[in-house]
Amino acid sequence: RADEMIIAIDPGPTESAYVKLNGADVAECAKVPNTELLRMVRNDSGPQIRLAVEMIASYGMAVGAEVFETCVMIGRICEAAGAEPIRVKRIEVKSHICHNSRANDANIRQAIIDRYGGKDAAIGKKAKPGPLYGVSGDMWAALAVGLTVLDRQKMVIAA
Secondary structure (H helix, E strand, O other), rough: OOOOOOEEEEEOOOOOEEEEEEEEEEEEEEEHHHHHHHHHHHHHOOOOOOEEEEOOOOOOOOOOOOHHHHHHHHHHHHHOOOOOOOEHHHHHHHHHHOOOOOOOHHHHHHHHHHOOOOHHHHHHHHOOEOOOOOOOHHHHHHHHHHHHHHHHHHHHHHH
């Protein structure tokens, strides 16, 4: 729905990045401490807001404590939302945005920039910012999650 906002989150053990999408427009983006993110999720939940979270998936490799802390954070986000968020695995994002499950962060960032018309149009400059001006670091991963959910939503509506 056009009036529906998506809050997409790239969770981390102590800080998480988020992007608020109003349609394909980036309304807000930031990387914040998890306590601030949880407060935002509690305050911004409602019928017109869809919450999407990048989900951890196991690929058979050993992982460290940070991954488990991120799993705990995903659970806290789900609880704070009051409704089940859309959980999207990284491999789904890679396959959707880049059409290749072996894509890396740089490939995803470039595919998103291309989607918005190339670097000059998408990011722009301080004097003339583009729609992705201010997106940096982990916010790209959150944006990729949001765009994956947005596109899937459009596919369901079109079907």
